Amino acid sequence: MTHQCKNVLVACEDFRMVKNHVNWADHTLGDRNYDLVTAGGSQKAIVDETTRDSILKWIGIGVDLHKANMVVIIAHEDCGAYGGSSAFNDWDEEKAKYVEDMNTAEGLIKTNFSVEVKKFVMMLDGTIEEI
Numbered sequence: 001m002t003h004q005c006k007n008v009l010v011a012c013e014d015f016r017m018v019k020n021h022v023n024w025a026d027h028t029l030g031d032r033n034y035d036l037v038t039a040g041g042s043q044k045a046i047v048d049e050t051t052r053d054s055i056l057k058w059i060g061i062g063v064d065l066h067k068a069n070m071v072v073i074i075a076h077e078d079c080g081a082y083g084g085s086s087a088f089n090d091w092d093e094e095k096a097k098y099v100e101d102m103n104t105a106e107g108l109i110k111t112n113f114s115v116e117v118k119k120f121v122m123m124l125d126g127t128i129e130e131i
């Protein structure tokens with residue numbers, strides 16, 4: 001087996017989402033075809049200046065060492081890093097914030113690495129939508 005993979009998956013550390021993330025990624029990105037970077041709030045950890053450098057460093061390992069050319073960001077419903085769903089008036093407002101931050105994160109990733117970026121929002125039940 002080569003010591004390379006095509007993707008870096010950036011996903012929240014939330015225990016409720018771990019199986020959903022891994023099941024989806026194994027099926028969609030391919031078993032043993034992604035590095036996994038977990039941080040509270042996933043895209044929020046890239047946007048947040050206090051955690052950005054660390055997350056970009058972990059992404060960089062996937063890009064530089066493992067030759068990944070795709071970064072996949074998954075936001076998820078009821079993310080505690082944002083205060084959960086109760087911090088928003090409704091799902092539309094919640095999703096819009098995740099999309100806004102994923103778009104910002106995409107820009108920061110592309111500023112640092114020559115990669116493609118894909119963005120998804122996953123519900124607690126594991127259903128997922130590409131943004």
Ligand SMILES: [Zn+2]
Binds near residue numbers: 012014079081
């Ligand atoms: Zn979360």
